[in-house]
Amino acid sequence: MENNVPALYNDCASILVSQQEIAAICDRLAAEIQDTYKDSNRRLVMVVILKGSMPFAAELMKRLTLPLELEFMKVSSYGAGTKTSGEIKISLDLKRDDLQDIDLLVVEDIVDSGRTLFRLTQLLKNRNAHSVRTCTLLDKPSRREVDFIPDFCGTAIPDEFVIGFGLDYDEKYRNLPFVGVLKREVYEK
Numbered sequence: 386m387e388n389n390v391p392a393l394y395n396d397c398a399s400i401l402v403s404q405q406e407i408a409a410i411c412d413r414l415a416a417e418i419q420d421t422y423k424d425s426n427r428r429l430v431m432v433v434i435l436k437g438s439m440p441f442a443a444e445l446m447k448r449l450t451l452p453l454e455l456e457f458m459k460v461s462s463y464g465a466g467t468k469t470s471g472e473i474k475i476s477l478d479l480k481r482d483d484l485q486d487i488d489l490l491v492v493e494d495i496v497d498s499g500r501t502l503f504r505l506t507q508l509l510k511n512r513n514a515h516s517v518r519t520c521t522l523l524d525k526p527s528r529r530e531v532d533f534i535p536d537f538c539g540t541a542i543p544d545e546f547v548i549g550f551g552l553d554y555d556e557k558y559r560n561l562p563f564v565g566v567l568k569r570e571v572y573e574k
């Protein structure tokens with residue numbers, strides 16, 4: 386990128402998904418989601434997985450005209466490198482116990498190994514939600530370590546170090562309005 390742009394932008398080697406592409410993806414995903422739940426008379430709860438999904442969830446939800454409730458969870462997976470699918474640690478949980486008659490739509494910024502959403506969807510189904518579906522902006526299928534396919538997927542991307550639109554490196558770059566590839570020299574220095 387050019388020298389006269391902010392340092393944050395200058396750390397990007399390239400833009401992988403532009404603001405315009407993100408908007409078009411959100412339009413399409415919102416239409417798919419509307420169509421999926423249009424005949425449901427159950428409560429639809431969007432579960433935003435902090436922190437990275439925040440900008441994506443905000444773009445998506447304003448395109449949905451179905452009645453929608455909002456919840457947040459913070460989860461992280463561990464156990465990578467083992468032969469099991471690992472476990473997840475929940476540091477912020479749903480603020481409701483009774484999930485009967487509720488359709489849960491879990492929103493993620495990225496699916497990588499798949500461990501986080503594989504375990505989380507299992508856990509939420511075990512809590513008796515009527516349905517649990519997942520929506521991700523980005524998918525890295527080449528990185529998958531468990532058998533997991535998101536119900537709604539923005540776009541598949543190659544195995545690059547991506548930042549922006551919620552995605553971080555060392556907690557920075559989440560406020561970039563696009564998804565970019567981080568320059569190697571930034572994380573190798």
Ligand code: PRP
Binds near residue numbers: 460493
């Ligand atoms: C990222 C992402 C997913 C998970 C995907 O979260 O938001 O939750 O990793 O990886 P997986 O498919 O290999 O399980 P991260 O732990 O970086 O937290 P953050 O959103 O707070 O940055």
